[in-house]
Structures are given as C-alpha cells and as structure tokens.
Amino acid sequence: MDGTVCLTIRPCTHDPAPVLPTVAEVLALPSVAAAAPRVLAGDPERTVVRWVHSSEVYEMGGLLSGGEFLLTTGLGLHGRSPRQLVDYTDRLADAGCVGLALELGRTFLEVPDELVRTAARRGLVLIELTAVAPFARMVENFHDLVVAARDPGHRPAEAVWQELLALVVTGQGLSAVLDAVARLAGCPVHVADPAGRVVAASRVPAPPDVPGECTGADVRGPQGLAGRLVLHGRPTRARVGVADRAAVAVALELGRAPAAAVRPSPAQSLVSDLVAGVRLSPAQVRTRLTEAGLPPAAGAEVLVLGVLVDRRTPPEDVVAAVHAAGDAALGRCLVAVGRRLVVVVARTRRGGARSAAQRLRAALDEGRAADAVLLVAAADPVVDDGGLGEALAQARSVVELAHRVGVRRPVVLAGDLAVHQLLAEAVPADRLAAFVDSRLRPVLDHDSAHGTELLRTLDAHLTHGLVKARTAAALGIRRQSLHARLDRLTTLLGAPVEDPAQLVGLAVALVGWQLRTGTDAQAGPVRTR
Structure with missing residues (x-):
C-alpha cells in the first residue's frame, strides 16, 4: 500500500446530533430579545450554552456544573464590595458558567465596572438587560430551542458529516476537526493513542457536560485500532452520533497527515499512566523520571505542582508557557497535562515547597500564560519517587478543595487545607x-x-x-x-x-x-x- 487510508463508510444508525445553541442564539430568543440585551464582554457567537438558569444567590458559583447561562437581577449582589463582585464573577467562571445576564433597574442602574472587567478577563459573556426580563419565559424558550435541536429535521446527520469531511478535504488539520467536534457535541474533545495517551485536544471554549462522564468512539485505520476519540460529556444518543461520524473524520485526518499523531513526551506518558491508575513500582517510576530528564538528586524531594487554568483554556495550549516558567523558577522540571491540570514535577531541597511554588507562580504571572492561570497547588513533597502517583492525586485534591471552599490565593499548599481535608473526609x-x-x-x-x-x-x-x-x-x-x-x-x-x-x-x-x-x-x- 502507498499509505493511503482505505475506509468503508457506512450510514450511521444513531439519531442525528443536536447542536448546542450559542449565546447569540439565546439572545435572539423572543423573550430575551424583548429585554433589549446588550453585550458588554465575551464572544456570544462562539460560546455554547448547555442550560439557562436564573438565581439571586451570591454563592451560585459553587452550585453550577458548567455550560450554564445565568440570569439575575443582581439582588444577591446588592451592597457587595468591589472585591466581592470580582470574586462572584471569578467563581462563576471557575465553575464553567459561560454567560451572565444582569437585569438593570431593580438592583443596579448600570452594570458595575468590576463585573465588566472581570468578565472580559475571564472570557465570560456578560449581558445587560435594559428592559423587564421574564426569566421564567426565557428558560422555557431555551428549553424549546434545545428540543428543536433534537428534531432529526433540524440538522440532518449528513450535514454534520459533510462539515467534518470538508475540514479534512481542505486540509484544515486535526485541531480544526476536533474544534468542530467540540462545538457540535457541546463539550471538550481529545484523541488518545491506543495506549490511552492524549495526542491532541479541542481548543473551542466548551465546559464538560457532566464532569467525569465521557462518550467514546474507536478511531480505526487500515492497520486496525489507531486510537480513541473521547468527548467529555454524558453519552446521549445524539452525542454518540457525533462521536461515530467524528471518529471517521479523525481517522481520515490521521491517514492524510500521519505526523499529526505524534507520540507524547516521556513526561506526558508517565503522568498519563499515573493519572490513569497504571501500577508502577518505585524503580519503574525512577527509571522513567530519569528517561524524561529528571534523575535522582541527593538530598532532594520530588515536588508535584498542579497549575489550574481557566476552563475556557485547554491545558495543552499553555504547556509550553508553563514549561518555560518552570525551568526559569525551578531549574530542570517536567511538564505534562493531567486531566484539567498542567502538572509540573521538579526536584527541590527539603522544606522548600512553598518557596518553589511561589517562584513558579511569580514566573507564570510574568509569562505568556498569565491570564489563563488561576491557581498553583502544591502536594506534599515525597522523598521516594514511588510516591509520585499519590502526589499527583493530592495536587488535584488540593485544587478541588480550594475551589469548594472559595480559596482564591495564588498559591495553595496541601498543608494549607489539611484541616479542611480531614473534616471533609472524616x-x-x-x-x-x-x-x-x-x-x-x-x-x-x-x-x-x-x-x-x-x-x-x-x-x-x-x-x-x-x-x-x-x-x-x-x-x-x-x-x-x-x-x-x-x-x-x-x-x-x-x-x-x-x-x-x-x-x-x-x-x-x-x-x-x-x-x-x-x-x-x-x-x-x-x-x-
């Protein structure tokens, strides 16, 4: 064979996939348009919405699961300080909320500057509603819009396939294909190789539909299994339909440009294996750390830091910037993606974890990824390389707990939240x-x-x-x-x-x-x- 991918394409029997509406489509709904919406921040055309909520609760950020467009009269923001307004907006963005609409006249005569600036910084769509806003009717209209999208006549399966195929035929590249799949499915997407290691991911802002739930489809070429396409959302029939068509498009793209399926770095491979729960002995971890460029050092501990980035920024997009900051702040370090975190592994002198984390944060704040970085979390340092897996898990736990309790400090160590962890678990x-x-x-x-x-x-x-x-x-x-x-x-x-x-x-x-x-x-x- 000359390397050309030969595939037999069969009609898919799944229901056609619904396209989640964008904020622009939500703004065009009759009930929303009647409230005279005006965009103050964000990109309504590219931001997709999973659901519309209305709430006056100040602590609403901790109750969201991602993809929501929030309606409020601002009652829960009345009397809040500028710092609180910034914190409120940051918490919404941290939770994956994609848009906020504030009705003027009941609590505010104009949208506070703190909301506008923070929404612009976080990529949150911010809307002011200048007329009376019937929130209940807006939610109903949005529900009707989603139901209409499930109608097989709304977007034929052939149209979904033709859109993806056009990207392959015109040579737009694997990233463009995955971006389109993420938009069609309304959730982040990545491609993994047969060993489960991530090789490419979508860049379109789209929070996970339900964190932890995924929809998958095998990517097959002439030599058999080439990898797996993973959609980070619950496996509805519609999303399975998108996955089936997208897997064929990805297979064609990989066959057209085999170089796109680059193998992950040794550091990424090791982190991916540990995150996936692969059992490795201390000797195996030490060997793979050495192969990745981080050999043992006398008197040094292994320090794992998790860099949390804005949910609208794929971690893969900031790996290079984090690596540059890590090398500048910590000397030689390894950088990889572990689910939603950019993981930094370094060797540091004993007792120097806080100083190392603060140096990394300072370097990040001066680098290209400054606007995307939300938090640097440090696990307890480990003396034995075999504890690297537990340290990775702890770094993620620190991030999740910091979000749960509203901690907004730039650097958080495991010890800072030790009592929180104990109370939460015991x-x-x-x-x-x-x-x-x-x-x-x-x-x-x-x-x-x-x-x-x-x-x-x-x-x-x-x-x-x-x-x-x-x-x-x-x-x-x-x-x-x-x-x-x-x-x-x-x-x-x-x-x-x-x-x-x-x-x-x-x-x-x-x-x-x-x-x-x-x-x-x-x-x-x-x-x-």
Missing part, C-alpha cells in the same frame, strides 16, 4: 453542621440581623495570629474599631477570642463553615465603622 456532614452551629450561631445571627462583619473579623484575627495591628490592617479599619468588634465577639461567644479553651474550636468551626458555604470569610465588604 466528619459526617450533619455532625459538622451541628458543630459549626454550636460555635458560630450567635455570630452568624448577629451579622445577619445587624449587617456587621464579626465573622470576617474573627476569621481575620485567627488568620493573623491574634496580632491586633495586623488584623486591623487586613480589615482596613482602625484599632479602636477592631477593639469594639472583639468586645462584641466576647459578649456573643461568652469568652475572649484569645481564650485557649475555645481558640481551637473556633478555628475548626470556621473551617467547617467554609466547607458548608463554599465562601471565603474574607470576601466580605469592607466597612469603616
């Missing part, structure tokens, strides 16, 4: 809720009834080691104001905050409150009274 939810209530209820009730910031003050005072000057500076208030707040806390709690008998209990209760609410206590508005 204490039943009802027991934890009862404990938090028993310790903090008087403070929470007082803040709710009087609009005070005693919980935030308590958290800041413990965070800053009970040093009043540092606490006052962190809160932006005078020392006299801090003394007044601490006196009120003493009255409500029945003992001074500094009392050793209750100090540990209060600290644990604050951690439990974070786990329950998903909110950083320091994100509250700054008051000066």
Whole structure:
C-alpha cells in the first residue's frame, strides 16, 4: 500500500446530533430579545450554552456544573464590595458558567465596572438587560430551542458529516476537526493513542457536560485500532452520533497527515499512566523520571505542582508557557497535562515547597500564560519517587478543595487545607453542621440581623495570629474599631477570642463553615465603622 487510508463508510444508525445553541442564539430568543440585551464582554457567537438558569444567590458559583447561562437581577449582589463582585464573577467562571445576564433597574442602574472587567478577563459573556426580563419565559424558550435541536429535521446527520469531511478535504488539520467536534457535541474533545495517551485536544471554549462522564468512539485505520476519540460529556444518543461520524473524520485526518499523531513526551506518558491508575513500582517510576530528564538528586524531594487554568483554556495550549516558567523558577522540571491540570514535577531541597511554588507562580504571572492561570497547588513533597502517583492525586485534591471552599490565593499548599481535608473526609456532614452551629450561631445571627462583619473579623484575627495591628490592617479599619468588634465577639461567644479553651474550636468551626458555604470569610465588604 502507498499509505493511503482505505475506509468503508457506512450510514450511521444513531439519531442525528443536536447542536448546542450559542449565546447569540439565546439572545435572539423572543423573550430575551424583548429585554433589549446588550453585550458588554465575551464572544456570544462562539460560546455554547448547555442550560439557562436564573438565581439571586451570591454563592451560585459553587452550585453550577458548567455550560450554564445565568440570569439575575443582581439582588444577591446588592451592597457587595468591589472585591466581592470580582470574586462572584471569578467563581462563576471557575465553575464553567459561560454567560451572565444582569437585569438593570431593580438592583443596579448600570452594570458595575468590576463585573465588566472581570468578565472580559475571564472570557465570560456578560449581558445587560435594559428592559423587564421574564426569566421564567426565557428558560422555557431555551428549553424549546434545545428540543428543536433534537428534531432529526433540524440538522440532518449528513450535514454534520459533510462539515467534518470538508475540514479534512481542505486540509484544515486535526485541531480544526476536533474544534468542530467540540462545538457540535457541546463539550471538550481529545484523541488518545491506543495506549490511552492524549495526542491532541479541542481548543473551542466548551465546559464538560457532566464532569467525569465521557462518550467514546474507536478511531480505526487500515492497520486496525489507531486510537480513541473521547468527548467529555454524558453519552446521549445524539452525542454518540457525533462521536461515530467524528471518529471517521479523525481517522481520515490521521491517514492524510500521519505526523499529526505524534507520540507524547516521556513526561506526558508517565503522568498519563499515573493519572490513569497504571501500577508502577518505585524503580519503574525512577527509571522513567530519569528517561524524561529528571534523575535522582541527593538530598532532594520530588515536588508535584498542579497549575489550574481557566476552563475556557485547554491545558495543552499553555504547556509550553508553563514549561518555560518552570525551568526559569525551578531549574530542570517536567511538564505534562493531567486531566484539567498542567502538572509540573521538579526536584527541590527539603522544606522548600512553598518557596518553589511561589517562584513558579511569580514566573507564570510574568509569562505568556498569565491570564489563563488561576491557581498553583502544591502536594506534599515525597522523598521516594514511588510516591509520585499519590502526589499527583493530592495536587488535584488540593485544587478541588480550594475551589469548594472559595480559596482564591495564588498559591495553595496541601498543608494549607489539611484541616479542611480531614473534616471533609472524616466528619459526617450533619455532625459538622451541628458543630459549626454550636460555635458560630450567635455570630452568624448577629451579622445577619445587624449587617456587621464579626465573622470576617474573627476569621481575620485567627488568620493573623491574634496580632491586633495586623488584623486591623487586613480589615482596613482602625484599632479602636477592631477593639469594639472583639468586645462584641466576647459578649456573643461568652469568652475572649484569645481564650485557649475555645481558640481551637473556633478555628475548626470556621473551617467547617467554609466547607458548608463554599465562601471565603474574607470576601466580605469592607466597612469603616
């Protein structure tokens, strides 16, 4: 044979795939158009929507699963500080929310600048609705739009196939094919080789439909199995239809340009195997680290850092920038993609994990990937190379937990959230809720009834080691104001905050409150009274 791929293409018996609507299509719905929408940030034409929600809950970011377009009157944002508005928008983007529409007139006369700037920075579509917005009707109209997309006559299967085939025939490349598949399926897409190692991924902004659920189709060429196409969304009949057609298009593209199926680097291969749960002995891990360019070093530990990037940015797109930052900050390091994280593996002196993580973050902030990086998480360093797999898992756990409790610090170490992890894993939810209530209820009730910031003050005072000057500076208030707040806390709690008998209990209760609410206590508005 001369290398030409020979395939027998059979008609697919699956239902044709629905195309998830874009924000532009949502804005064209009669009920939305009647509210006179105006785009303030983002790209409505390229952003796809999985569902439309309406909510006034400030903590809504922790309740989303990705792909939502959120409608709000801003009631939950009333009285919030500029920092809180930024945090609110960041939390939505972190959760994969693709768009936010704010109805003017009920809470705001104009969209706050903080929302506009943060939405533009995060690639979130931001819409202002200048007329009365019937949210219930908007949700119904969106549902009708999705149902219409499931109609076989809405987008014939042949049209899906012809679109993908045209990209192959015109030589647009594998990336363009995968981008089109991601848009058609409404979820991220990647191609893996027969060993399960990722070789290419989509770049179109599209959050996973349901994290952890995937739809797959084998990619077959003249020599048999060439790999697997993976769609990061639940396997509906429609999405399976897209996968079947796309697998043929990918096979044609790989046959047309075999160089597109490059093998992953040794570092990527090792990380992919460990993430997939492949059992490797310490000796095997050490050998593969050495082959990848990270041999053992006397007196050094293995440090794993997870770089979390904006969900609209495929991790594969920033690997080169992260590698450059890692080499500059840490010396020789390995960089690979582990699901949604860019993984950095380095050897560092003992006790230097925090310094190493901070140097990496500083280098990232100065590099090409600065706008995409959300967080750098560091696992506990391991002395034995055989612990690399557990360190990878811990780095991911730190990222997930930081998101859950609303932590927005640029660098988070496993030790920073050790108590959070212990409570989340070892204490039943009802027991934890009862404990938090028993310790903090008087403070929470007082803040709710009087609009005070005693919980935030308590958290800041413990965070800053009970040093009043540092606490006052962190809160932006005078020392006299801090003394007044601490006196009120003493009255409500029945003992001074500094009392050793209750100090540990209060600290644990604050951690439990974070786990329950998903909110950083320091994100509250700054008051000066």
